Amino acid sequence: MNKYSVSLKTTYQQSHQLYNYFYKGRKDQNKKRFERNLISDITDSAFIYGSDIEIRPCGYYKLAQSYVFKSIQKILLKKLNQSRYEITVFGELDKVAMNTVGVDFGIVNLITLSDGTKYKFPTKTKQMIQHYRKEPDKGTKNTLIDMLDKEAESLAYKTYFEYAYVCIEDLGKLDVLDEFPKADYHFHHLFWNQYTDYLRHIFIKNPDKGLKYIDPFMTSQICSHCGKRSMKELKNRIFTCHHCKHSIDRDVNAALNIRNRGLQQIAA
Numbered sequence: 676m677n678k679y680s681v682s683l684k685t686t687y688q689q690s691h692q693l694y695n696y697f698y699k700g701r702k703d704q705n706k707k708r709f710e711r712n713l714i715s716d717i718t719d720s721a722f723i724y725g726s727d728i729e730i731r732p733c734g735y736y737k738l739a740q741s742y743v744f745k746s747i748q749k750i751l752l753k754k755l756n757q758s759r760y761e762i763t764v765f766g767e768l769d770k771v772a773m774n775t776v777g778v779d780f781g782i783v784n785l786i787t788l789s790d791g792t793k794y795k796f797p798t799k800t801k802q803m804i805q806h807y808r809k810e811p812d813k814g815t816k817n818t819l820i821d822m823l824d825k826e827a828e829s830l831a832y833k834t835y836f837e838y839a840y841v842c843i844e845d846l847g848k849l850d851v852l853d854e855f856p857k858a859d860y861h862f863h864h865l866f867w868n869q870y871t872d873y874l875r876h877i878f879i880k881n882p883d884k885g886l887k888y889i890d891p892f893m894t895s896q897i898c899s900h901c902g903k904r905s906m907k908e909l910k911n912r913i914f915t916c917h918h919c920k921h922s923i924d925r926d927v928n929a930a931l932n933i934r935n936r937g938l939q940q941i942a943a
């Protein structure tokens with residue numbers, strides 16, 4: 676098995692927890708020494724998903740880049756200065772998974788990627804939607820459709836260039852109302868239909884890459900870490916697993932499940 680180590684520089688978010696975790700009950704360790712140079716092994720207590728790493732029980736750290744590990748052997752944490760830590764992860768990188776992204780379609784966020792990236796409509800588009808609601812004339816409608824089309828095209832190319840495999844839920848064509856849509860989701864539907872059309876057209880030209888359609892069944896209710904089902908609380912944007920206590924952004928969890936199902940297809 677090939678071993679890799681990846682050094683990830685990150686800004687700290689919960690240093691007090693980190694301090695409590697390492698310092699508590701350790702008489703040999705003084706606080707100054709801790710502050711100056713924190714280096715510790717943390718094993719079997721880290722999760723990397725999207726651009727976040729969760730080191731239990733220290734909290735979440737935002738990573739500059741996304742890595743996927745097949746297994747983690749060891750994690751070293753080193754304090755660089757007041758606001759930065761260096762995290763070094765030793766483990767085996769999952770190259771296929773790193774080149775595969777799951778895309779979750781949503782209503783709060785337009786799309787959420789399994790690497791943690793979220794897209795909403797730009798302010799310009801939102802303003803045009805408001806404008807269209809007030810004056811639903813043909814000119815405004817065409818301008819709006821044109822805007823959504825351009826955004827769908829650019830996002831489809833962006834996902835295509837960044838990843839070898841893109842996994843999406845097989846949702847079919849979503850309903851789009853012809854006349855004066857009342858809710859935002861009609862515009863989201865319109866965007867999604869165009870976005871997936873573009874993906875299809877782009878991917879069909881490149882046999883080295885792949886667009887994977889996956890079964891959308893319960894992608895938002897399954898824990899992306901342990902694979903078990905937890906009832907989702909609709910109000911809560913955070914998914915917390917009742918079984919393994921894994922806690923993660925709800926949309927990123929769904930996107931990871933989508934990616935994981937896509938990976939099963941790729942491996943088959």
Ligand SMILES: [Zn+2]
Nearest residue numbers: 898901916919
């Ligand atoms: Zn779980």
